[in-house]
Amino acid sequence: MLQESIKKLVQYGINQGLTPECERIYTTNLLLECFKEDEFTDPDCDMSDIVLENVLADLLDEAVKRGIIEDSITYRDLFDTKLMNQLCPRPSQVINEFNNKYKNDGPKAATNYFYDLSKASDYIRTYRVKKDLKWTTETDYGTLDITINLSKPEKDPKAIAAAKNAKQSAYPKCQLCMENEGYAGRANHPARENHRIIPITINDSKWGFQYSPYVYYNEHCIVFNGEHTPMKIERATFVKLFDFVKLFPHYFLGSNADLPIVGGSILSHDHFQGGCYTFAMEKAPIIKEFSVNGYEDVKAGIVKWPLSVIRLQCEDEKRIIDLAEHILNVWRGYTDEAAFVFAETDGEKHNTITPIARKRGDLFELDLALRNNITTEEHPLGVYHPHAHLHHIKKENIGLIEVMGLAVLPSRLKGEIEQLADYIVNGKDIRSNEALEKHANWVDEFSRNYDHIDASNVNEILEKEIGKVFCEVLECAGVYKCTEEGQAAFMRFVDAL
Numbered sequence: 001m002l003q004e005s006i007k008k009l010v011q012y013g014i015n016q017g018l019t020p021e022c023e024r025i026y027t028t029n030l031l032l033e034c035f036k037e038d039e040f041t042d043p044d045c046d047m048s049d050i051v052l053e054n055v056l057a058d059l060l061d062e063a064v065k066r067g068i069i070e071d072s073i074t075y076r077d078l079f080d081t082k083l084m085n086q087l088c089p090r091p092s093q094v095i096n097e098f099n100n101k102y103k104n105d106g107p108k109a110a111t112n113y114f115y116d117l118s119k120a121s122d123y124i125r126t127y128r129v130k131k132d133l134k135w136t137t138e139t140d141y142g143t144l145d146i147t148i149n150l151s152k153p154e155k156d157p158k159a160i161a162a163a164k165n166a167k168q169s170a171y172p173k174c175q176l177c178m179e180n181e182g183y184a185g186r187a188n189h190p191a192r193e194n195h196r197i198i199p200i201t202i203n204d205s206k207w208g209f210q211y212s213p214y215v216y217y218n219e220h221c222i223v224f225n226g227e228h229t230p231m232k233i234e235r236a237t238f239v240k241l242f243d244f245v246k247l248f249p250h251y252f253l254g255s256n257a258d259l260p261i262v263g264g265s266i267l268s269h270d271h272f273q274g275g276c277y278t279f280a281m282e283k284a285p286i287i288k289e290f291s292v293n294g295y296e297d298v299k300a301g302i303v304k305w306p307l308s309v310i311r312l313q314c315e316d317e318k319r320i321i322d323l324a325e326h327i328l329n330v331w332r333g334y335t336d337e338a339a340f341v342f343a344e345t346d347g348e349k350h351n352t353i354t355p356i357a358r359k360r361g362d363l364f365e366l367d368l369a370l371r372n373n374i375t376t377e378e379h380p381l382g383v384y385h386p387h388a389h390l391h392h393i394k395k396e397n398i399g400l401i402e403v404m405g406l407a408v409l410p411s412r413l414k415g416e417i418e419q420l421a422d423y424i425v426n427g428k429d430i431r432s433n434e435a436l437e438k439h440a441n442w443v444d445e446f447s448r449n450y451d452h453i454d455a456s457n458v459n460e461i462l463e464k465e466i467g468k469v470f471c472e473v474l475e476c477a478g479v480y481k482c483t484e485e486g487q488a489a490f491m492r493f494v495d496a497l
Contacts, residue, residue, distance in 0.1 A: 001058060001062065002035060002037065002059070002062045003040060003041050003042075003043050004043050004045040005055055005058045005059045005062070006028060006031045006032065006035075006040070006059070007028070007042065007043065007045060007047075008045065008047065008050050008055045009031060009052075009055050009056075009059065009083065009087070010024055010027050010028050010031065010087070011047050011050060012050045012052055012055065012087070013027060013087030013088075015050065016120035017117075017120070018087045018088055018089065018117070018120055018121060019087045019088075027086055027087060028040055030086040031083060031086050034068075034079075034082060034083060034086070035062065035063065035066065035068065036066075036068075052122065052127070053127040056080045056083065056084075056122070059080070059083060060076045060079060060080055063079055064076075074187060075187075077185075077190065077191060078184070078185050078186075078190075078191045080122070081122070081184075081185065081190075081191035081192070081193050081194055082184065082191065082193055084121055084122045084123075084193070084194040085182075085193035085194045087121070088121050088194050088196070091181060091182070091196055091197070094114070094117065094196045094198070095198060095199065097113060098110050098113060098114055098198050101113050107247065107248045107249065107250065108250050111219065111221075111248060111250070111251070111276070114196075114198060114209075114211070115211060115219050117196065118196070118210075118211045121194045121196070122194060123192075123194045123195055123196070123211070123213055124211060124212075124213050124215055125151065125213065128150070128151040129151045129214070129215055131150045131151060132147055132148065132149055132150050132151055133147065133148040133150065133414060134146065134147045134148075135463045135467070136467070137463070137464060137466075137467020137468065137470070137471070138467075139467070139468075139471045140471075141280065141284060141304060141305055141306055141405075141471065141474075142280040142281075142283055142284055142405070143280055144280055144405050144406070144407065144467055144470060144471060144474075145217070145279070145280070145405060145406040145407065146406075146407045146409065146463070146466060146467050146470060147216060147406065147407060147408055147409065148409045148410070148411060148413050148414050149214065149216070149408055149409070149410075149411055150411050150414060151214050151215075152214050152411075169186070169189075172189070173228045173268075173269075174228065174266060174268055174269050175189070175190065175266070176222070176224045176228075176266060176269040176271050177224075177228050177269065178197065178208055178226055180192040180195055181195050181196065181197050182195065183195075190213075195210070196210070197209065197210050198210070199226075200223070200244070200247065201243075202223070202239075202240045202243035202244050202247075203236055203239045203240045203243055205225070205226065206226035206227075207223055207224060207225055207226055207240075208223070208224050208226060209221060209222075209223050210222050210224075212273070216401055216406060216408055217275055217277040217279075217401075217406060218275060218276050218277045219251070219275040219276040219277065220273065220274075220275045220277075221251065221273070221274050221275050222271055222272070222273055222274075223240075223244055223253060223271060223272040223273075223274060224269060224270070224271035224272075225269065225270040225271065227270075228268070228269055229269070229270050230258075230267060230268055230269070230270065231255070231256065231258040231263065231264075231266075231267045231268075231269070231270050231271070232258050232270065233255065233257065233258045233328065233352055233353050233355065234325075234328070235321065235324075235325040235328075237255055237355065238320070238321040238324045238325065238355060238357070238366065239321055240272070241253050241254070241255065241272065241355060241356075241357035241366070242317040242320070242321065242357055242364060242366075244272070244274070244357075245317075245357050245358060245359055245364070246317070248274075249359040250276055251274045251275060251276055251358075252274050252275065252277075252282070252356060252357065252358040253272050253273070253274035253356070253357050253358075254272060254273060254274065254354065254355060254356035254357065254367075254400045254403075254404070255271075255272050255273075255354065255355055255356075255400065256273075256354060256399050256400045257352045257353065257354045257371045257373075257399075258352055259349070259350070259352045259371070259373045260373060261373035261375070261381065261382040261385055261397060262352065262354070262371040262372070262373045262382070262384065262385070262397065262398065262477075263352075263397065263399070264397065264399040264400060265397070265399070273400055273401065279404035279405045279406060280404070280405030281303070281305055281309065281356075281367065281403070281404045281405045282356075282358065282367075282404070284303050284304050284305045284309075285303070285304050286301030286302065286303055286304070286311055287301070287302055287303070287304040288301055288302040288487070288491070289301040290302075290491075290494050292323060292326070292327075292497045295319065295322065295323040295326070297314060297316075297319055298312050298313070298314045298319050298320055298323045299312070299313040299314065300312050300313075300323070302487070302490060302494070303367065304482075305474075305478075306471065306474035306475040306477070306478050306482060307369045307370075307403055307474055307477050307478045307479075308369065308370040308478050308479045308480040308490060309367050309368065309369045309370075310327060310367070310368045310370070310494075311365065311366070311367050311368075312324060312365065312366045312367075312368070313360070313363045313364070313365050313366075314363065314364060315362055315363055315364070316364075317364040320364055320365075320366050324355065324366055324368060326497065327353075327368060327497060328353055328368075330493075330496055330497055331351050331352075331353060331370060331493070332349070332351050332352070333351075334351060334493060334496060336489060336492060336493065338489065339479075339480065339486075339489035339492070340374075340383065341372060341479060341489075341493075342372075342374055345374065350372045350373050350374045351370070351371070351372055352371050352372075352373075353368050353369065353370060353371060354368075354369040354371055354399075354400055354403050355367065355368050355369075356369075356400070356403075356404065369403050370479050370480070370493075371384065371477075371479070372384050372479050373385075381395075384476065384477050384478070384479055385397070385398065385476060385477065386398065386473045386476050386477070387476050389441075389442075390469055390472060390473050390476065391438075392438040392439050392442060393409065393413070393442075393466060393469045393470070393473075394407065394409060394410075394469065394470065394473050396410070398473065398474070398477040402470075402473075402474070402477075403474075403477070405474075407467075407470040407473075409466070409470075413466075415435075416435060416436060416439065417459075417462055417466075419433065419435070419436055420436055420439055420443065420462060421455075421458045421459055421462060423436060424443060424447070424453055424458055425453070425454055425455050425458050430443055442465070442469070446461075446465045446468075480493075
């Protein structure tokens with residue numbers, strides 16, 4: 001069985017263009033060594049329909065049987081990454097192929113090659129990503145994307161215990177560092193042996209270009225600083241965004257904010273996220289145009305969006321950068337007590353921006369979402385953060401991806417939704433279930449809006465209502481609400497520019 005699986009895995013590598021035919025024997029021997037096998041019999045087996053997930057599962061079962069690894073998701077992931085790396089081209093080969101395609105066939109051909117490689121190498125585990133739940137919800141702001149992420153494996157007890165007892169390591173410093181490329185991983189750090197990085201230059205400095213292993217949307221890429229340096233929104237941020245967009249005009253690129261609560265999950269390493277996807281925010285129209293003195297050549301306006309977004313457009317990206325810096329500097333120090341906007345309290349700064357850059361035809365475009373991370377006794381997690389009555393669906397920070405209109409909801413919701421459907425259809429007491437109790441008031445409220453809920457429509461209704469919750473989550477994150485009073489306060493800020 002082991003020999004057949006090794007033969008199939010090598011053939012998979014050849015079929016996918018990871019492994020040249022001339023390296024068949026060499027790659028077979030690398031895989032044999034992983035299992036401490038001394039011989040290969042080249043068995044006859046059906047090679048017509050090779051399913052990577054199944055082949056890897058067989059090899060991992062064999063590794064467990066032989067005592068090479070422990071039987072847990074963490075150790076299986078570490079080992080199958082090691083196996084896949086035996087098939088993969090060296091980083092220099094990937095870089096050369098990428099650069100050749102970019103030069104000869106254009107940026108889109110280059111990213112297509114790299115994205116396909118990232119999936120074929122199992123760095124992006126497509127069979128897990130397919131398990132993610134996805135749907136859309138129609139709102140006053142457009143069509144929002146909803147996802148429940150199931151592709152990121154949860155830590156198992158063995159791995160948690162091993163990580164706790166393991167020697168603490170600062171290598172790599174974080175999961176975004178260049179040092180991850182080829183790293184074997186450990187119980188508290190994912191394996192990255194099959195990981196490849198394309199070096200790029202933006203703002204005259206060294207950066208890396210890679211894809212997210214969890215691909216929340218099409219060609220979800222990450223662009224990260226070659227140095228482990230903290231996130232910071234400043235003029236250089238806008239320069240970097242547009243340098244990338246000029247290199248890859250078919251991609252957008254955005255940055256999380258640089259303050260806790262309104263920032264992303266990794267503030268310790270300067271990075272951006274982008275990709276080839278059109279979010280609802282990009283489709284949202286400008287509802288109020290304005291111009292800023294000294295920057296009349298830059299078209300500016302307020303976007304019809306639950307968060308407070310200013311859109312800038314110009315054929316000259318340098319002029320957008322100049323105006324964006326001006327807006328950022330004014331916003332950093334802006335206070336409007338009537339609108340409950342405070343630049344700082346007790347020495348703690350609150351105002352920042354989530355920027356997103358793209359090319360739209362001949363125009364460069366930059367969206368600036370105004371963010372504020374102030375907290376109060378009533379809202380200890382943030383005034384402009386999902387409020388407590390929404391935490392049963394979404395409690396986490398609203399980062400770049402959510403800002404643009406894609407909900408990344410916790411995996412726990414899959415099981416909870418399935419149980420809720422059963423409880424609702426069969427008239428069970430939701431409050432009697434400890435895991436579901438937090439949803440009870442929400443279900444009571446939306447159920448009044450439907451004449452009849454049964455097995456034929458309960459799932460559709462739950463998806464629709466979760467989408468409405470996400471829309472409200474985004475409204476919570478908006479500094480200036482989409483009301484007459486809120487828009488008047490927004491214009492006071494615009495006037496301050």
